[in-house]
Structures are given as C-alpha cells and as structure tokens.
Amino acid sequence: MQRYFADSKITTEYQLTPEIYKHAIKVLRMKVGDIFELVDDVEVVHKMEITKIEDGKAKATSVEIIPSDVELPADVTIACGISKNDKADWIVQKSTEMGATKFIFFIGDYSVAKWDKKRSSKKVQRLQKIARSAAEQSHRTKIPEVTFVEKLKDIDFEKNDARIVAYEESAKKGESGNLFKILNKKPSNIIAIFGPEGGISPKEIEFLEANSFILAGLGPRIMRAETAPLYFLASLSFALELS
Amino acid sequence: MQRYFADSKITTEYQLTPEIYKHAIKVLRMKVGDIFELVDDVEVVHKMEITKIEDGKAKATSVEIIPSDVELPADVTIACGISKNDKADWIVQKSTEMGATKFIFFIGDYSVAKWDKKRSSKKVQRLQKIARSAAEQSHRTKIPEVTFVEKLKDIDFEKNDARIVAYEESAKKGESGNLFKILNKKPSNIIAIFGPEGGISPKEIEFLEANSFILAGLGPRIMRAETAPLYFLASLSFALELS
Numbered sequence: 262m263q264r265y266f267a268d269s270k271i272t273t274e275y276q277l278t279p280e281i282y283k284h285a286i287k288v289l290r291m292k293v294g295d296i297f298e299l300v301d302d303v304e305v306v307h308k309m310e311i312t313k314i315e316d317g318k319a320k321a322t323s324v325e326i327i328p329s330d331v332e333l334p335a336d337v338t339i340a341c342g343i344s345k346n347d348k349a350d351w352i353v354q355k356s357t358e359m360g361a362t363k364f365i366f367f368i369g370d371y372s373v374a375k376w377d378k379k380r381s382s383k384k385v386q387r388l389q390k391i392a393r394s395a396a397e398q399s400h401r402t403k404i405p406e407v408t409f410v411e412k413l414k415d416i417d418f419e420k421n422d423a424r425i426v427a428y429e430e431s432a433k434k435g436e437s438g439n440l441f442k443i444l445n446k447k448p449s450n451i452i453a454i455f456g457p458e459g460g461i462s463p464k465e466i467e468f469l470e471a472n473s474f475i476l477a478g479l480g481p482r483i484m485r486a487e488t489a490p491l492y493f494l495a496s497l498s499f500a501l502e503l504s
Numbered sequence: 505m506q507r508y509f510a511d512s513k514i515t516t517e518y519q520l521t522p523e524i525y526k527h528a529i530k531v532l533r534m535k536v537g538d539i540f541e542l543v544d545d546v547e548v549v550h551k552m553e554i555t556k557i558e559d560g561k562a563k564a565t566s567v568e569i570i571p572s573d574v575e576l577p578a579d580v581t582i583a584c585g586i587s588k589n590d591k592a593d594w595i596v597q598k599s600t601e602m603g604a605t606k607f608i609f610f611i612g613d614y615s616v617a618k619w620d621k622k623r624s625s626k627k628v629q630r631l632q633k634i635a636r637s638a639a640e641q642s643h644r645t646k647i648p649e650v651t652f653v654e655k656l657k658d659i660d661f662e663k664n665d666a667r668i669v670a671y672e673e674s675a676k677k678g679e680s681g682n683l684f685k686i687l688n689k690k691p692s693n694i695i696a697i698f699g700p701e702g703g704i705s706p707k708e709i710e711f712l713e714a715n716s717f718i719l720a721g722l723g724p725r726i727m728r729a730e731t732a733p734l735y736f737l738a739s740l741s742f743a744l745e746l747s
Contacts, residue, residue, distance in 0.1 A: 400725065437746050441747050480602075481574040482643065483641070485641070491598075492602065496739065496742035498739075499723075503680050503721075
C-alpha cells in the first residue's frame, strides 16, 4: 500500500499536503474511499481513508493504527566521502531501504568531487528527498536525515558507542573478524565511515584511530565506494535482526 | 592495480588480446615496463610486465604469481525475475562485486518487462560484459556466468545443496530465522531466487516449495527487486567469511 510521511500530528481529519495531494490524487488517481498509509511525527502508522476531494485539496481520516516494527534495533549513521556522479544518490536510496538512520557526506582528503557551499546545500536537499521517497517505498517509519560537513574532522561522533571505518587495506591484510566482533556486542548507536572513490587517507585513518574507530574489512573483494555501505548495512541487519 | 582476465593459459610471452590492448595501451596509456595483473583460465593471478608495444599489438611477460583468495567459500547462483529498465545491469555489477558465481535471469509470472529471443541474447551478452568488468574491478579471479531461461521452471538447481527464495510475504509475517539457519550449515552450492518488481506468484512459490526451496525473509523492510540480492550476498559473506 502507498505510504507517506505526514511530518505532523494526525488528528481526526487530515488535510493532504500539496506534495501528498499531487502524488496520491494526481499521479495515483486515488478517489474518495481509497486507502493509504500515513506515518505521523512520532512514527505511528495510520491507515487513512480519503473522505473528500475538492478544489485541489483533499481530506482523509485515520481509520486504523497499523502496528509496525521495521526499524533497525540500532541507530546507524553512514558517513561517506563524496564521490563523483550520482553515487551519493544511490547510496542514500539503497541504504535507506536497508535501514540507515542518518547520512553524513564529507569531502575526503582523496575526494575528486567537490561540493562548494551552494552545491552542497542543493545536493543535501535533493538527497533528503531521495531518502524520504525511499523510506516511503520501503515502508519505514523513519526518514533518515542527510547532512553535509566540510571535513571528516567535523563529524560529531560523541554519541556513537560503536565506531567503524571500512578500510580496504584491512581487508587486504586479511583482517576479517572486527565487524563481527563489533556487531556481536549489539551496539545501539553506530557510525560507519566510508571513503570516497579514492579511499581514505593515512591522515584520516590516524585521526579516526585516535578517536576509537575500529578498522574493519568488509570481506576480501574490492567493492566500489557506493557498494560498501550496503554490505555493511546488510551485515548489520543480518547480525542484529536475523541471527 | 589494473586487472584483466586472459581466458587462456599464460605461457612465457603473452600477447594482449585486442580488448586488453585497447584498454591498457590506448585508454590507460601503459608503456613498456608497466605492470598489470592477469588472471589465467585456471584462476591463477599473474603479475605481468609489458615488454613490447608495436604495430597495434603488445606483449607482456609473467614476472610473478600473486597469491589470491578472494572468492566466496561457496558457489552462489543469483536467479532473478527480470525487471524493467537497467535493473539487471546493476544487479550483475554489484552482485559481482559481492562475490556471486552465476546469474540466471528468468521471466517471472509477474514480470512486466519481456525479453524475447533476440533481446535476451543481446541482454545476456551485455550483462556478461558487465560481469567481466566488475570482476576485474573487484579483483576477483572468477567471472560470473550470466544466463537466461524462459521460466522459473527451466532453472536447473539439481546441484544446489541450499535452495533459498527471498520472499517478502515471509518477512511480513515475521519470519526471521531461516536465512541464518541455512547459512549456518555452511552450504557449498547455493541458489537464491528473487522475484521481479511485481514479486513472486503463489504458483511459483508452490513450485519452489515442492522442490525443497526454503522461504526466507531478508529483514523487516521492503527492498526493491535490485536491492534484495545485495542484502543476501552481503549476509552470506558476513556469515561465511567474517564470522
């Protein structure tokens, strides 16, 4: 069933926002009596029935609360050095499907792509839209937050009780147990750092190690910058939700 | 380092194939004395040094054997109902990075896309190229094979000691232990079936269950058709290579 986020409290009668109106009434051609799902601002999922469509506006009413438990049992921040092309787009789309809670993009020492102030705020807006739409599609109750910081050092990881950096050099040296060890402790607030296409610089690694980040290999194969976060999130879900 | 597949035995002196010549000499502008990696037909990785470039041809010689252990400890076939657009392209690219051994595409009962005979043979050729290039990039020693069959029933799963079907309905009903149970047995030859965008039909599920396939949920979130195989492969790698 089609799902939307309300970003607000849902009282008896809900007026569809212009965005939801456009998609539900114009694109999907929903009629009075049709049903959709709406997630309110405290992650409660309502089954909504459309009650009125008039003058370019529509109203719906909550007919049922749908129990939902689809979020990962941990907060997971995916922090990525920016790469070229639309890689960030699909890191956000796919990682949202896989349950990420938050995204931070940063300009890595080896980033070839550059996001200046204007570009970065546009990019973040666009990525935030992608996150919302992927969260709707994967029937989540949380829209991941997307942010941008200039440098790796600007990331606030104070609250993260598990700090991981996906490091290709670790994998090459045969490191294969760290990810399992970390996930086995069932951490509740995780941050994982991924380099841009060019990788993470020794200086960045030094900084991360000095801040209690664990270097972890993600298997023996070399993955592209946009694939590694998915490997990480799937492993996390497998370890925390399926094992 | 740049890696290529030779598809042949490598004797003392190796003449670059036209494809490798084009990429190494024309695109990457390698010179005499430059080094690349070449995987021979029995998955041995050679460090090759270019010895001669002349008249649109180039020769190289093996200067070292590079030990390599990057393949999954199990044969893994990813069988997908065909979906629209370029979804197959990136299922093959990303799943190759994650270690898949073989791909089978089939027309599912709910497939909207249709591949006729002519189209399917072109598609398979194209996907095989993508698999080769992703295998080179992820420094694998095996190029996954890509095939196409008309129907789910045409898939030969005789040799697969673990048979899985990723089934959204299982996940919705809260099934969460089957994938772990199957992977915990460390199977050596696995096939996993994924539906097209529209999902798997009850008839197909009936057929699969009658043939010892286990219905497994891949976590509580709904993933797109092209994301589910990646979740599966990452979980598999995590369970078999990192745990």
